[in-house]
Structure formats: structure tokens, C-alpha cells
Amino acid sequence: MYKTQAPDTAPEAEQIQFSIWRKIPREQKTQQVHSFNRRMRAILWQNITQNFPHLDARSCKQKLIELEQGKEFGKIDALLENNFMLQDPIELAAVIGSLFEQLAIPYFVGGGLASSILGETRTTVDADIAILLNDINLLPRLIETMEGEFYLSEIAIEEALTGRTNTFNVIHLTSALKADIYLIRNSDEFRKTAMSRRQKIYPTGSPELSFYLCTAEDIVLQKLIWYQMTGRTSHKQWRDILGVLKLQAERLDFQYLQGWSQQLNVTQELQQALDEAGLTS
Structure with a gap:
């Protein structure tokens, strides 16, 4: 949502x-x-x-x-x-x-x-x-x-x-x-x-x-790591993540994001961010 x-x-x-x-x-x-x-x-x-x-x-x-x-x-x-x-x-x-x-x-x-x-x-x-x-x-x-x-x-x-x-x-x-x-x-x-x-x-x-x-994808992934390290409590990091996703939107390399999110163990956080940015169907 x-x-x-x-x-x-x-x-x-x-x-x-x-x-x-x-x-x-x-x-x-x-x-x-x-x-x-x-x-x-x-x-x-x-x-x-x-x-x-x-x-x-x-x-x-x-x-x-x-x-x-x-x-x-x-x-x-x-x-x-x-x-x-x-x-x-x-x-x-x-x-x-x-x-x-x-x-x-x-x-x-x-x-x-x-x-x-x-x-x-x-x-x-x-x-x-x-x-x-x-x-x-x-x-x-x-x-x-x-x-x-x-x-x-x-x-x-x-x-x-x-x-x-x-x-x-x-x-x-x-x-x-x-x-x-x-x-x-x-x-x-x-x-x-x-x-x-x-x-x-x-x-x-x-x-x-x-x-x-x-790149936009790399700052999103980096901030997802930081967000996870804070116990998913940093409102500032989360708002930054959503801001980048919303602004870049369809210009993002979603395959790159998904691939690295799995390797970095932030798949759940990425999916939530994409949902809240309106980038999932």
C-alpha cells in the first residue's frame, strides 16, 4: 500500500x-x-x-x-x-x-x-x-x-x-x-x-x-542495510529510501535491486519499500 x-x-x-x-x-x-x-x-x-x-x-x-x-x-x-x-x-x-x-x-x-x-x-x-x-x-x-x-x-x-x-x-x-x-x-x-x-x-x-x-539503486540498498541495522526503527532512513524509489520509479533497475537484496539479506525490507512507494502491482 x-x-x-x-x-x-x-x-x-x-x-x-x-x-x-x-x-x-x-x-x-x-x-x-x-x-x-x-x-x-x-x-x-x-x-x-x-x-x-x-x-x-x-x-x-x-x-x-x-x-x-x-x-x-x-x-x-x-x-x-x-x-x-x-x-x-x-x-x-x-x-x-x-x-x-x-x-x-x-x-x-x-x-x-x-x-x-x-x-x-x-x-x-x-x-x-x-x-x-x-x-x-x-x-x-x-x-x-x-x-x-x-x-x-x-x-x-x-x-x-x-x-x-x-x-x-x-x-x-x-x-x-x-x-x-x-x-x-x-x-x-x-x-x-x-x-x-x-x-x-x-x-x-x-x-x-x-x-x-x-546510483539510485545502490543508495537504496545501502540505506536498507542501515535501516535493518537500526532494528528497522530509523524513520529518516526509511523516508530517504521511499523518496529515492518514488522519484526514480520506473527508471530503476529492479533486477539489480532484487539480486543484491537477496545477497545482502534485505529482501523483505526492499519488498516493503517497493510496496509503500507504489512500485508493485
Whole structure:
């Protein structure tokens, strides 16, 4: 049974809305996500400076970091030593993507940023980026390349590389935006396949903001995994999944979705999502 994104929306009205969004080219949609997140972040910054007029720029930036990333990040002096520069996750993805491309490190953007571009637009304050680091010798160059613009922990990177964790964080020093970098293991056939299917996008009117994005099918599958890991309780993940399915609709590769859902043990979740997105007969 079709389920709307919000309980106060009529199914007919929502279906018309998605049909209109479906006509928007992906590049234009990316530009819209960029503008939307940048505008939301500007409002947050304005609220901080207006509500706390006694705070200096450093303290205002600290409060922004605490609101977006958590209080533990607000204690990092390296982030507070740089003046704040308003940017959004699209810009962050493009900056990091450019650095990875310089080092010939395959990557793609996923997470909430991908689902916003490929589905229903929502705010997000970070970027999830998966990388395939086949050559361990690239690690020193990666750290050297990023440390001028980002705060990063070599210990966290080392723990990710040795398998003690799956990810490490980098934080842009001036914008205070965070990216979660996910390392794709050699045994992870799904994400290696997703890497081979990635597509580069060029936001309308802003070619400098180009980066590699995962496909709609792959972000749906990834979010189904995360949804299952949360005990099927994450409303945000489920809404993202339905948003992508509804927007992409018949453009989806259903055979690919069904095949990988079986291998990833998310067949039941996929079927429910397809039902609620109105994509089953």
C-alpha cells in the first residue's frame, strides 16, 4: 500500500509532486540541493549570531559546530582557529572528491547527500564518501594532501585501515563541515560493484562542484542495510529510501535491486519499500 512521506499529505497530491520533480534533470536537482542546504545553514548561522550577540566569531563557530556535529567536536582548537566560511555539503563533496581524484583514489558520495539528490530533498550537515584505497602507500600522501584544509586524526585513519573501525572523519577547517570516509574492503563485493556503477555529476551552472555519486539503486540498498541495522526503527532512513524509489520509479533497475537484496539479506525490507512507494502491482 502506498505510503506518503508525511501523514498529512494526500497520496494523489504527493504523486503529482514527485512526477513534477521527476522532470528535473539530475544536475539541476543537485544545484537545488546545494542552494537549499546552503540557505538552511545561513539561517542557522544568522540565528546564532543574533541570539548570542555577546559572543565573538570564534565562540559563534564553536556553537555552530556543537549544534551540527556534537559537543566533542566543539573542543577541537584547530577548527576554532580559522574564521568561519559558509559552505554546504555539496561544496565539501566537490573539494574532497577533487583531492581523491588527484591521488587516483576511486570514490563515490552516498548517504543523505545522495538520497537528497536522487530522491526527496532534505537538510544534511555532512557528506558520506566511500573510497577504494588499494595502495596503502597512498596513505601518507592522502594525509599530507588533506591536512592543510582539514582536521584529521592519523590514529583514526590507521584504525580504519587496519580494520578496527570502518570509517574515519575529516572536518573542513573553515566551514566546519564533516565528512565520514568509508573504506571499502576487498571482500565487500557490493560496494565494489557500486563503485563500478558510480556516475559523475556536474551541477547546473557550477561545474566546479562536480563529483562522483552512487546510483539510485545502490543508495537504496545501502540505506536498507542501515535501516535493518537500526532494528528497522530509523524513520529518516526509511523516508530517504521511499523518496529515492518514488522519484526514480520506473527508471530503476529492479533486477539489480532484487539480486543484491537477496545477497545482502534485505529482501523483505526492499519488498516493503517497493510496496509503500507504489512500485508493485
